Amino acid sequence: MDTDVLVVGEALIDIVTGEDGDRELVGGSPANVAVGLARQGHGTRLLTRVGDDERGRRIAEQIGRSGARLDERSFSGEPTSTARARLRADGSAEYDFAITWDVPAITADDLRGVRAVRAVHTGSIALFLEPGGVAVLETLRAARAAGAIVSVDPNIRPALVGDHAAALARFGEAAASADLVKLSDEDAHWLYPDLDDEEVLDEIAALGPRLVVLTRGAEGLLARGAHGLVEAAPLVVTVADTIGAGDAAMASLVSSALDDDRLFTSPDALEAALRRAAVTAGITVSRAGANPPTRAEVDARLG
Structure with missing residues (x-):
């Protein structure tokens, strides 16, 4: 598969x-x-770090069943990382991590050598935790040089990202290489505690990305694109838990960028993409765990 x-x-x-x-x-x-x-429906390859153990094999199998595949450089001799999630009363989760992170940087020549690589996505712990964080940042810069769509989701984990100033600087470096940045309202408040939602979007847009999207839970999505602010209401569902909701929205936004590059230039295309992301996230929170929907499931809910 390409x-x-x-x-x-x-x-x-x-x-x-x-x-x-x-x-x-x-x-x-x-x-x-x-x-x-x-x-x-997109050909997807994941470069990660998993152990050659039962948990690592389980990850590889689930990634494979989804239709994606693990990059062959993903396996290591260390145990597979874990995150113990404790659910709060509202269905959100807090985490305790046992994780190490180290991956090779991908060069622009690497990306040009793989047929049809059109987008590169990263974020979360991988962007901030060393020694792998530097390699991830280099990969983003290489992807931009290779002409790929670059997307970033900081998905801040305060216990792992280091002090605020260093984390903010790293996020800024990543955003400067990105076309699309998606973050949650919790991420925004941690990164920019003195700014409101619109000011956060303005601040990040000034770093260089063409589109910045803020997910706000039950308040839906707010984005700043080429023609200003666009909003989308959430899909109203009974919440099982919120694990993976932001990731589902992120995947939907990258998918929309691949499907239609007018996402970055047309308010109508952006509005449609935000609605699709809201529906994708809504379906995900309606069932347990990080279990994003298929394209057919999203299409059915959109009618």
Whole structure:
């Protein structure tokens, strides 16, 4: 299969603690995005870091079942990373991580040498945790030089990103190489505690991305594109949990960029893409774990 999208970032096992004990689910924000993109019908390759152990093989199998594939450089001799997720009363989760992160940088020549790589996505822990974070940043710059669509989701984990000034600087470097930045309202408030939502979008847009999207949970999505602000209402559902909701929205936005490059220039195309992302996220939160919908499921809800 040709690679439409290269996703670089962590794949791990979410250990979800509930009333009935622990459940182990494949997770990691970039891995969730890779699954979401594959379920939207895009050839997707994930460069990550997993152990050659039972958990790592489970991750590889689930990524493969989604239609994506692991880059052959993803396996290491270290144990597969984990994140213990504790669900709050509103269905959101907080995490305790056991993770190491180290991947090779991908060069512009690497990307040009793989047929049909049209987009590169990264973010989350992979962007901030060393030694792999520097390689990820280099990969973003190479992707921009190679003419790929570059997307970033900071998905801030305060316990892992270091001090605020360093994390903000790293995010700024990544955003400067990006065409599309998506972040949650929690990310925005952590990165820019003194700014409101619109000011955050303005601040990030000034770094260089053509489109900045803010997900706001039950308030829907807000974006700044070439022609100003565009909003989309959420899909109203009964929430099972919110694990993977932002990742599903991110995958949908990258999918929309691949489907129609007017996303970056047309308010109508952006509005349609935001609506699609809202529906994709809504379906995801209506079921347990990071389980993004297929393209057919999204199309059916959009009518």
